[in-house]
Every structure is written in C-alpha cells, then in structure tokens.
Amino acid sequence: MLTIRNLHASIQDEKQNTKPILHGINLDIQPGEVHAIMGPNGSGKSTLANVLAGRDHYQATMGEIFLQGENLLTLLPEQRAAAGLFLAFQYPVEIPGVNNMYFLKAAVNSLRKHRHLPELDAMDFLTLIKAKIKEAKMDEKFLHRAVNEGFSGGEKKRNEILQMLMLEPALAILDEADSGLDIDALQRVAEGVNSLRNSKRSIILITHYQRLLNYIIPDVVHVMIKGKIVKSGGKELALELEEKGYSEFINQVTA
Amino acid sequence: MNAIRLIFIDAVFNEALSQLQLLPENVELNTENGFSLQVPANTKIADPIYVYFLNKGKNTVLKNKIILAENSELTLIEEYHADHLDKYITDVSMVLQFGKNALLHYAKVQNENKKATHQYSMQVTQLTGSSLYLFLTDLGSHIAKIQIQVNLSERDAIFDVKGLYFLNEDNQYIDNNIQVKHDAPFSVSGMSFKGVLDKKSRAVFFGKVIVEQKAEHISANQSNHNLLLSSQAEINIKPHLEVYANEIKCCRHGATVGQLDKEALFYLRSRGIEEKMALQLLIEGFTADMTNQIVNPMIRSYIEKKVVSHAKL
Ligand SMILES: Nc1ncnc2c1ncn2[C@@H]1O[C@H](COP(=O)(O)OP(=O)(O)O)[C@@H](O)[C@H]1O
Ligand SMILES: [Mg+2]
Numbered sequence: 140m141l142t143i144r145n146l147h148a149s150i151q152d153e154k155q156n157t158k159p160i161l162h163g164i165n166l167d168i169q170p171g172e173v174h175a176i177m178g179p180n181g182s183g184k185s186t187l188a189n190v191l192a193g194r195d196h197y198q199a200t201m202g203e204i205f206l207q208g209e210n211l212l213t214l215l216p217e218q219r220a221a222a223g224l225f226l227a228f229q230y231p232v233e234i235p236g237v238n239n240m241y242f243l244k245a246a247v248n249s250l251r252k253h254r255h256l257p258e259l260d261a262m263d264f265l266t267l268i269k270a271k272i273k274e275a276k277m278d279e280k281f282l283h284r285a286v287n288e289g290f291s292g293g294e295k296k297r298n299e300i301l302q303m304l305m306l307e308p309a310l311a312i313l314d315e316a317d318s319g320l321d322i323d324a325l326q327r328v329a330e331g332v333n334s335l336r337n338s339k340r341s342i343i344l345i346t347h348y349q350r351l352l353n354y355i356i357p358d359v360v361h362v363m364i365k366g367k368i369v370k371s372g373g374k375e376l377a378l379e380l381e382e383k384g385y386s387e388f389i390n391q392v393t394a
Numbered sequence: 395m396n397a398i399r400l401i402f403i404d405a406v407f408n409e410a411l412s413q414l415q416l417l418p419e420n421v422e423l424n425t426e427n428g429f430s431l432q433v434p435a436n437t438k439i440a441d442p443i444y445v446y447f448l449n450k451g452k453n454t455v456l457k458n459k460i461i462l463a464e465n466s467e468l469t470l471i472e473e474y475h476a477d478h479l480d481k482y483i484t485d486v487s488m489v490l491q492f493g494k495n496a497l498l499h500y501a502k503v504q505n506e507n508k509k510a511t512h513q514y515s516m517q518v519t520q521l522t523g524s525s526l527y528l529f530l531t532d533l534g535s536h537i538a539k540i541q542i543q544v545n546l547s548e549r550d551a552i553f554d555v556k557g558l559y560f561l562n563e564d565n566q567y568i569d570n571n572i573q574v575k576h577d578a579p580f581s582v583s584g585m586s587f588k589g590v591l592d593k594k595s596r597a598v599f600f601g602k603v604i605v606e607q608k609a610e611h612i613s614a615n616q617s618n619h620n621l622l623l624s625s626q627a628e629i630n631i632k633p634h635l636e637v638y639a640n641e642i643k644c645c646r647h648g649a650t651v652g653q654l655d656k657e658a659l660f661y662l663r664s665r666g667i668e669e670k671m672a673l674q675l676l677i678e679g680f681t682a683d684m685t686n687q688i689v690n691p692m693i694r695s696y697i698e699k700k701v702v703s704h705a706k707l
Contacts, residue, residue: 192664195656220666232657236679245675246665253666285679286661302665 140341141168141310146202148190159200160186162366168310168359171338175352175377176345178363179385184345185229187363188314192226193219207309220246221253223309227299227316229345234286239298242286243268243305250306268305274334275301276327292319300331311335312343317351329354349381364388397444397471397692400429405447405454416441428456428486435463435493442469442499442692449476449484449506459489462496462524469499469690474534476507481536488516492524492551499527499690503700506535508563518544520551522578527689530557530570531697533704538568546574546581546609554584556688558681558697560704561595561627569598576609576639583613588684589620590677591627602634605642613643620651621680623673678702 148161160183168174178184189197191204193216204211209222234242247267248258259267272279277297287295296316303311313332317325332342332355344355352360352374360376361368362385369388370376400423401411407425417423418439422432429445447456462468474484484506492498506512512535518526532538544553559568574583585601603614620629631649654676662672681701688694 194660194664215669216660216663217666217668217672220664226664228661232655232661234655234658234661234676234679236682237658237675242662242665242675245667245671246662249668249671250666306665 140170140172140207141166141343142205143167144203146187146190146204147200148186149198149200150186151196151198157198160366161190163202164363164366164368166361166368168341168343170309170341171336172358173336173342173344173355174359174361175357176343176361176363176368177347177349177377177380179347179389182363183366184347184363185314186366188226188229188312188343188345191219191224191312192216217249218253220306220308221250225303225306225308225311227296227303227311227313229314229318231287231295231299233288233290235288237286238282239284239286240268240282243282243302246302247305271301271304274304275331277301293321293324296320296328297324297331300328303335304331307335309339310341310343312345314345315347316344317346317348325351326354349377352377362388364391397442400425400443400445402428402445402447402456404450404452405456417443428458430457430459430461431468432461433463433466433468433496436465437463438467439469442471442690445470445472447472447474447484449474449478449482449510451478451480451482453483454485456484456486458486459491460498461491462493462498464493465495466493467497469692471501471503471693471696473503473505474512475505476510479507479509481509481511482507483511483513485513486515488514490516490518490526492518492520492526494521494548495523496521497525499693501529501531501688501693501697503531503533503697504535504538505533505700505704506538508534508536508566510535510537512538514539515541516543518542518553520544520546520548520553520581522548523550525552526554528553528555529688529693529697530555530559531700532557532559532568533700535568536563536566540568540570540572542570542572544572544574544583545577546583546612547577549578549580550582551578552582554582555586556584556684557587558684558701559587559589559597560701561589561597562592562623564594566593566595567597569600571598571600573602574604574614576603576605576612576614579608579610579612581609581612583615585616585618586684586687587618588681589618589629590623590680591620591629592623594624594626594628596628596630598630598632600632600634603636603645605635605637605639605645607638610639610641611643612639613645615644615646617646617648619649621677622651622653
C-alpha cells in the first residue's frame with residue numbers, strides 16, 4: 140500500500156528559513172494493516188502526515204514515497220486524494236461561507252471524476268450522506284453549517300471522520316484523532332475508523348497517547364523521536380510506552 | 395424566473411421582445427431614452443419587472459426613472475450586457491422617488507463586456523416610511539463608476555444598499571461613490587459591500603453619511619470587505635461621516651482587506667477538489683453571506699446564479 144524510503148523533509152517557515160524535521164523515515168504498510176505512529180510532541184509526526192498530503196512549505200529533500208505504486212511526491216494534493224490518500228487533520232480549518240454538504244458533494248464528485256465514475260446526482264448523494272452521517276453518529280444539522288465553522292473540537296474531529304467515511308480512501312491517516320475528545324466522542328471516532336477497516340484499506344494512526352489504541356487495535360506500532368523512527372513492534376509496544384514514557388528512547392537518540 | 399420583461403437594444407426599446415401585456419394597466423411606462431415607470435398609490439406589483447439593456451456596439455445614454463406613489467410596491471431587476479467585445483460607453487442616470495411607505499426591491503446587474511465603460515448615477519428621495527433595498531452586482535466592464543445620492547428626507551425612511559464587485563483583469567477599475575443624507579429622525583441607512591479583486595485591478599469605495607441636526611435617533615452602518623487574489627490588486631476605502639445631530643443610534647463602520655486562506659485552499663484540495671474549483675468554492679463562500687442577506691427571494695436566487703456562473707469563468 141504505502142512505501143516510504145529514506146524520507147528526509149524540511150519545513151519552510153514564514154521567513155523562508157528551512158528547518159529539517161524528518162531524518163530518514165522508512166515505512167512499509169501492507170493493505171489491511173493499521174499502523175500507529177507514536178512519539179512526543181514535536182517529534183515530526185504531523186510533519187510526516189503533511190508531507191504525505193502535499194502541503195505547501197513541507198518539502199521532501201530526499202527519499203521517495205509510493206502509494207499503491209504511484210510516486211506520491213510528484214502529485215498535487217488533489218491527485219494524492221484521487222490516488223487514495225486521506226488525512227484527517229490534527230487541526231481542521233474553518234471555512235466560512237462554504238456549506239458542509241456542498242463541500243462534501245464537491246469532494247465526492249471530484250474523486251469520482253478522477254476515477255472515471257459518473258457524478259452522483261442530488262438524490263443519490265443525499266441517500267449516501269444520510270447513511271454516512273448516521274454511521275459517524277453526527278447530527279444532520281452539521282451538514283447545513285459552514286465547514287467546521289464554530290464546531291467544537293470534538294465536532295471537528297467527527298466531521299473529519301464523516302469525510303473519511305464519504306471518501307472511502309485506500310490509506311487513511313488520522314493525525315491526533317483523539318486529542319481533546321471525551322471517552323464518548325473517542326469511542327465514536329474509533330467506531331468510525333473500525334468500520335472502515337478491511338483487507339484492502341490501510342490506516343495510520345498518529346497519536347502521542349496510548350488511549351486511542353485501546354479502541355483501534357494496531358498491527359504495528361512505531362516510535363518516532365526527533366524525526367526518526369527509533370523502534371517498531373507489535374501492539375505491546377504502545378503499552379510499554381505508556382508505562383515507561385519516551386525518555387528511554389529520547390536518551391537513545393541524543394546519546 | 396417569472397418576470398415582466400422589458401428589453402432595450404442599444405438603448406432602443408424593443409416591443410416585440412418585451413412583455414408589455416403583462417404590465418398592470420394602471421402602471422405608466424415610458425420607454426423613450428430608457429424607461430420611466432410610475433406606480434400609482436396602493437398598487438403592489440406582484441411579479442418582478444426585469445429590464446434588460448443589451449449593447450450591440452453603440453454608446454448609449456439612458457435616462458431612467460421610477461416614481462413610486464404612496465404605499466406602492468415593486469420588485470425590479472435591471473441588467474446590462476453586451477453581445478460583442480468592442481469598446482463602448484453606457485451612461486445611465488436613474489431617478490428614484492418614493493412616496494410615503496413605498497417599497498422597492500431593486501437589483502442591478504452590471505455585466506458589460508470587459509472593454510466597456512459603465513457610468514451610473516442614481517438620485518434617490520425617500521419620504522416617510524419608504525424603503526429601498528438595493529443590490530448592486532458588478533461582474534463586468536473595464537471601468538465602472540457608480541454614484542448614488544440618497545436623501546432620506548422624512549422619518550422612518552430606510553435605505554439599504556448591498557453589493558458585490560468582481561474584478562479580474564489588469565487595469566480593471568470600479569468606483570462606488572455613495573452619499574446618504576439623513577435629513578429626518580429615525581431614518582436608517584446601511585451600506586455593505588464585498589469585493590473580489592484579482593490581477594492588477596483597482597477598486598475605490600467612498601461612502602459618505604451626513605446626519606443633519608434634526609435627524610436624531612438615526613442609524614447608519616457601513617461595511618466593506620475585500621478579498622485580494624493578487625498582490626497587485628488594490629483597494630481604497632474611504633468612509634466619511636458628518637454628524638450634526640446630538641443623538642444618533644449607531645454608526646458602525648467596518649472595513650477589511652484580506653487574502654485567500656491558503657490553509658482552507660489546501661484543506662479543500664486534500665479532499666480531491668481541484669485547485670480551480672477549490673478557489674471558486676472559497677470565493678463563493680466569501681460572497682455567500684452577502685447574497686444570503688437579499689431579502690427578496692426572487693432577486694436572491696437570480697443574483698446567486700449570476701455570481702456562481704461568473705465565478706466559473
Ligand atoms: N509551520 C511550521 N513552521 C515551522 N516549524 C514548524 C511548523 N510546524 C511544525 N514545526 C516544527 O516542526 C517540528 C515537528 O513538529 P510536528 O511535526 O508538528 O510534531 P508532532 O506532530 O510530532 O507534534 C517541531 O519542532 C515544530 O516546532
Ligand atoms: Mg502533531
């Protein structure tokens with residue numbers, strides 16, 4: 140599904156200074172697998188997600204990324220989405236004036252167009268979204284509001300899940316999908332993600348808490364420290380981290 | 395749209411294409427050098443009147459006039475358009491006279507070609523309790539100069555102008571110059587505009603409100619928000635308030651000039667929406683709250699369609 144080879148990446152700030160963040164990431168994710176990437180704040184987890192999604196000012200300076208055989212780094216953000224990538228953002232933006240349902244329809248039909256499928260008409264789209272919003276356990280009133288505008292933290296996260304359910308990506312990356320959620324909201328998010336799990340779809344869960352992984356059981360856990368993956372293992376690794384913290388790994392890297 | 399059509403071609407009334415038969419009998423219409431409408435007292439015209447000025451190449455001078463007698467009501471859409479790409483000038487003067495409690499919903503759509511000069515001057519006098527809801531949509535022309543002078547000469551008169559302008563060519567220019575004189579207590583005025591500017595275009599907005607001494611308890615608000623899609627686009631906003639009365643309710647004024655939200659653009663694109671369409675969604679989002687405020691539903695849906703299809707170009 141996803142192969143990352145020796146990825147180095149930098150962020151360019153407002154003053155055009157480039158700051159190297161990722162230092163040689165290697166990752167192999169098979170179809171159907173759920174990988175968790177854990178690490179303390181500032182270790183570069185979101186940077187990796189943004190490089191994958193193709194955000195401006197996040198530059199891969201070395202290495203390569205393949206998603207289902209496509210060379211991701213050569214694609215525009217919208218082409219990456221068409222190739223099957225979806226990033227649930229850590230901080231979803233508010234877009235005043237753009238109706239949530241209208242936005243979702245534009246997104247669904249754009250992706251269908253990329254895949255040479257006919258656009259959904261208003262009726263079919265409505266049927267689809269009503270089913271998905273139930274699955275995401277969201278109130279229908281959110282469809283009629285502007286995208287994320289005035290949504291609470293939890294509502295924004297759920298709106299990301301709704302988009303993910305609508306777009307049915309091959310690879311879903313969830314960046315801190317659990318931050319700021321109470322247990323109830325967390326369970327809903329987990330249900331949404333679990334409902335998408337199948338043998339063809341892969342999921343990357345980015346988190347710095349173990350908590351989410353009680354609800355979405357990963358196949359592989361990676362520890363990222365200072366822009367490097369320092370250890371990979373099974374789901375036990377998450378529990379080990381919860382117990383011991385990151386300090387041991389941080390010491391390793393700085394040593 | 396279910397409307398009574400009046401069609402002018404190069405300022406000449408075209409009866410064959412128009413629908414005079416739909417006009418209520420007691421409404422007086424003169425179509426020499428533009429249109430002049432007189433709506434008698436207590437007459438409410440249910441269907442909107444749609445006046446279409448098509449330019450086929452001539453410079454035109456139009457003298458339009460609407461006189462609304464006491465308690466009359468009218469909805470009117472006026473549109474300017476050309477079927478060619480040559481230079482021309484459209485010069486319009488409009489006189490609006492409101493009797494007591496008369497009501498006009500009035501939308502003007504300026505969709506001239508991109509070489510045209512569009513000059514428009516409007517004189518408004520409003521008596522007690524009359525209301526004018528004016529919506530200006532500027533989609534075209536090389537140069538547009540719009541001048542509006544309003545005299546709220548009796549109490550409780552309401553003048554509300556909203557507008558959208560879109561400039562997307564080098565040296566394209568629009569100048570809105572609006573002056574409202576509050577000459578009576580409890581009168582209300584509002585000016586609220588949004589502009590989308592691209593390339594090396596320029597917009598000027600001059601909104602002047604004069605509150606005379608006897609005009610107590612009036613309210614006057616102004617806002618002007620602009621989206622600059624290019625670093626070369628330019629906007630000058632000059633609000634001006636002259637108050638001689640002691641007690642006025644509020645004179646709020648707000649102006650902003652901003653760029654497109656890059657984060658929002660990336661968010662849309664990350665969902666598979668192509669950049670061009672994502673831009674369009676954001677522009678529509680920026681203008682939506684303006685069109686959403688159009689009181690008259692027929693005008694609202696007409697303008698929404700115009701704006702959406704314009705953004706698609
Ligand atoms: N937009 C940005 N401009 C400059 N530096 C940034 C930006 N975003 C993140 N960083 C820096 O990059 C490093 C990695 O951040 P990030 O990828 O967000 O980490 P994580 O998601 O693991 O908390 C941090 O040192 C952070 O300060
Ligand atoms: Mg992060």
